[in-house]
Amino acid sequence: MRTFPVFERMVHDPQPEINTTFHTSNALLLPSPRGFCAGVIRAIEIVRLALERLGRPVYVRKEIVHNAHVVAELAAQGAVFVDSLDAVPSGAVVVFSAHGVSPEVRRDAAARQLRIIDATCPLVTKVHLEAVRYARQGYTIVLVGHQDHEEVEGTVGEAPDAIRVIESVEQVDTLEVPDPSRVAYLTQTTLSMDDTAEIVARLRARFPAIVAPPDQDICYATQNRQSAVKLIAPRADLILVVGAHNSSNSNRLVEVAERAGTRAHLIGSVDDIQPAWLEGCRRIGVTAGASTPEVLVERVVAALRARGYDQVEPIEVVKENVRFSLPPQLRDAEPCAQGQRTGA
Numbered sequence: 001m002r003t004f005p006v007f008e009r010m011v012h013d014p015q016p017e018i019n020t021t022f023h024t025s026n027a028l029l030l031p032s033p034r035g036f037c038a039g040v041i042r043a044i045e046i047v048r049l050a051l052e053r054l055g056r057p058v059y060v061r062k063e064i065v066h067n068a069h070v071v072a073e074l075a076a077q078g079a080v081f082v083d084s085l086d087a088v089p090s091g092a093v094v095v096f097s098a099h100g101v102s103p104e105v106r107r108d109a110a111a112r113q114l115r116i117i118d119a120t121c122p123l124v125t126k127v128h129l130e131a132v133r134y135a136r137q138g139y140t141i142v143l144v145g146h147q148d149h150e151e152v153e154g155t156v157g158e159a160p161d162a163i164r165v166i167e168s169v170e171q172v173d174t175l176e177v178p179d180p181s182r183v184a185y186l187t188q189t190t191l192s193m194d195d196t197a198e199i200v201a202r203l204r205a206r207f208p209a210i211v212a213p214p215d216q217d218i219c220y221a222t223q224n225r226q227s228a229v230k231l232i233a234p235r236a237d238l239i240l241v242v243g244a245h246n247s248s249n250s251n252r253l254v255e256v257a258e259r260a261g262t263r264a265h266l267i268g269s270v271d272d273i274q275p276a277w278l279e280g281c282r283r284i285g286v287t288a289g290a291s292t293p294e295v296l297v298e299r300v301v302a303a304l305r306a307r308g309y310d311q312v313e314p315i316e317v318v319k320e321n322v323r324f325s326l327p328p329q330l331r332d333a334e335p336c337a338q339g340q341r342t343g344a
Contacts, residue, residue: 027311028304029236029285031228035297037221037290038322039121040065043098044074046119049330050095051078054115059094061085061101062150064119065291066247068268085109093117098291099150100124102157115329122324123189123219124151128158130213134184135159139211140177142166144199145188149248152188172202184211189219190249190290192256193226220322221290222249226256228317229287233260236285238277241266242296243289250289257285270299284309 043064050058056078063071063081071081079095085108088094093115096105100120109116120128134141141163145152156163166172177183185203187196196218203210216223233239239257243250243266250266257264262285267273278284284304288297301312325331 025311026281026309027283027313028301028309029232029283029313029315030297030301031232031285031287031315031317033221033224033228033318033320035288035290035292035294037219038320038324039098039123039219039221040291042324042326043119043121044070046117046327046330047074047079047095048077049326050093050117053330054093057092059088059092060097061088061094061105062097062099063246064095064097066099066244066250066289067291067293068244069293069296070291085112085114088112088114091115095119097150098124100128100154102154104157105154117329118327120154121189121219123217124154126215127155127186127189127213127217130186130217131155131158131163134186134211135162139182139184140164140179142175142177142183142185142203142210143187144185144196145191146248149188151190151248155186155188166199169199169202172199172206175206177207180207181209183207183209184213186213187217188248189217190222190252191218192252192259193218193223194256194259221320222252224318224320225249225253225287225290228315229253229256229285230260231317232285232287232315233257233262236262236283237281238262239264239285239287240273240300241287241289242269242300243292244268247289247291250292253287253289267300269296270303273300273303278304278307 047060047064057080059080059082061082075081082088091113094109095117096119098119098121131141141159143155143163143165145165146167147165152165156165164175166175239262241250241253241264245266254264254266265277286297286300
């Protein structure tokens with residue numbers, strides 16, 4: 001039976017007083033937190049330690065986190081990324097990505113006698129365990145999330161007959177369940193808080209007896225990064241979100257900014273910045289998704305400073321001090337360092 005990985009420490013400091021007086025020159029607004037979260041740090045460190053302690057090759061199913069820079073860096077160190085376990089030789093070491101996998105994938109890995117190291121984010125594991133519990137209790141589970149996202153695929157795999165995936169308020173209105181009095185809902189961990197709240201409100205209206213998860217499924221890092229964008233959006237002419245195009249939480253940051261009325265673009269690197277975007281902008285916000293290394297943000301900031309945005313305004317919204325334990329196979333290694341590590 002899988003158990004919930006240990007929280008070594010999890011602290012959310014209350015939002016401090018924010019100095020909202022900005023200089024009149026061209027400025028860059030740099031909110032924190034941004035970039036790597038504890039689950040991403042843990043997943044990357046798991047691959048690094050596996051390479052160090054178990055030797056090459058170490059296979060990784062899918063992208064360990066959704067960022068090409070991180071994947072390329074780990075590949076250079078000896079990690080082999082595969083789309084399917086069919087590409088992993090029998091008996092080899094395989095790491096499951098931070099997004100989680102279904103029980104079917106676990107069974108396949110066991111049948112192939114693979115040495116499994118699980119880098120699933122503990123907060124994703126929490127949702128999996130909730131799905132199993134509700135299914136055993138006879139609930140129909142409404143999973144709010146994106147149908148084709150790896151995290152959702154893994155969660156659905158825990159109880160495929162019980163789970164219905166929805167992405168919008170409109171889909172709530174056409175949802176059919178066997179027993180409206182036995183419905184529970186869960187959410188993908190990287191959704192927009194505002195959009196999810198609207199969907200949940202509609203679910204409650206349609207199914208008054210619906211059961212909520214004990215704690216909100218949208219993870220602390222997703223919430224904090226969205227809150228930071230909300231804070232700077234009214235003061236920015238443009239927000240640049242550094243992150244991969246297949247990163248759900250990065251895409252949600254763009255949507256949060258736009259919902260607040262501020263133009264925003266998702267960029268994979270400094271090379272994606274279009275000069276036309278900057279025309280007429282005096283204050284530009286720069287943030288990053290939870291799987292984005294800080295070095296990519298630093299390059300964007302350097303490029304914008306070279307264009308005349310010479311005043312940098314750091315804005316701390318909340319302090320994060322979250323740490324997850326390593327899986328048993330690597331537990332006797334040195335604890336992974338916390339912070340926005342990139343290895344670059």
